[in-house]
Amino acid sequence: MNEVFRRRRHAEEQESAPVAENAPVSDRESGPWDADEPHPETERVDLGGMRLPIGPGFEVQLNVAGDQIVGAVVLVNESALQVHAFAAPKKSGIWDEVRSELTRELTAAGGACEERQGPFGPELAAEIQQDGAKQPVRFIGVDGPRWFLRGVLSGRAIADPEAGKVLEDVIRDIVVVRGDQPMAPKEPIELRLPAEARQAVEQQATEEGKADLNPFERGPEITEVR
Numbered sequence: 001m002n003e004v005f006r007r008r009r010h011a012e013e014q015e016s017a018p019v020a021e022n023a024p025v026s027d028r029e030s031g032p033w034d035a036d037e038p039h040p041e042t043e044r045v046d047l048g049g050m051r052l053p054i055g056p057g058f059e060v061q062l063n064v065a066g067d068q069i070v071g072a073v074v075l076v077n078e079s080a081l082q083v084h085a086f087a088a089p090k091k092s093g094i095w096d097e098v099r100s101e102l103t104r105e106l107t108a109a110g111g112a113c114e115e116r117q118g119p120f121g122p123e124l125a126a127e128i129q130q131d132g133a134k135q136p137v138r139f140i141g142v143d144g145p146r147w148f149l150r151g152v153l154s155g156r157a158i159a160d161p162e163a164g165k166v167l168e169d170v171i172r173d174i175v176v177v178r179g180d181q182p183m184a185p186k187e188p189i190e191l192r193l194p195a196e197a198r199q200a201v202e203q204q205a206t207e208e209g210k211a212d213l214n215p216f217e218r219g220p221e222i223t224e225v226r
Contacts, residue, residue, distance in 0.1 A: 030172040034145050042173055047072060048192035050085050051175035055166075062191065069191040074170055079157035081167040085176050085191075086148045087183035093143025094185060098150065099124060102139055119168055138164075140171060147178045147189065 033039035035051075044051040045060060052060065052072055063071035063082070071084035088094045099115070099122065106113045106126050111134070113126040124139040136158045140151040151171050157164040178189065 032142055032144065032149050032171055032174040032176060034147070035175055035177040036145075039175060040173070044173070044175065045194050047194060049177050049179070049189035050083070050191055051177065052083070053170055053173040055170075062193070065188070068188070069193070070188040072191065074167065076166060077156060077163055079153070079155040079160075079163045079167055081157070081170055082152040082154075083171070083174065084150050085178075085189040086150070087178070087185055087187045087189060088143060088146055088148040089185050090146050094148050095122070095141035095143050098141060098148070098186075099139070102126075120171070140168075142171070144176055145178070147176050148186075149174065149176060 031039060042053055044053050047062075047069070050072065052074070054060065054074075055076070057076055059075040061073040061075065062069050063073065063084070071082060074081040074083070086094075102124060103113045103115070106124075106128065109129060111126055111128050113124055115122055116125050117123075118138070118140060120140050120142050123141070125136070126139060127134040127136050129135075135154060138153040138158060140153065142149045142151075149171070151167075153164060153167055155163075157167050176189070183189070
């Protein structure tokens, strides 16, 4: 399952978009944010455990493991950002541990890996094997209150600083909704389809139940356009 939805906005729509007069203001300049702390209001896709900011020309794909949605991919201008949110201990972050695990795994798989300082602190510049070739990527990690957010940048964003900043700004504006339920450290925070997409899926399922469909014919994608 790989549900896709898109939002495109014209420049004039951005300029005329209403701004919340009493939007909360945080002491920090940027996120990612916890849902329980004040954060700036902006247009975001509500994925349940994560609220993902969107912009003109953005395409969002959802990562599915079994019957659970566990992550999202933002595609824009030949660049990609894959983001996953995980549970973390209450009193300590896990990015140091995860970074060490990634380094061991990537090295063992024949890839290259180097730790660097980035806009969010320590990150990994790596090369991974994909389709028989090495692909450069950036692993970014952010420890939050009882959660950990991991982002992986690839494509044009690796070599083009401006393209990279577009996706870094997406990370800065993500809101993580950890919830109060007990979760083991590193357990993925489950996501869900946004309301519009869920309605489209339910409607499609109803229509398919009333018609004989060609099983080899590609069905419609979940698409939202503005």
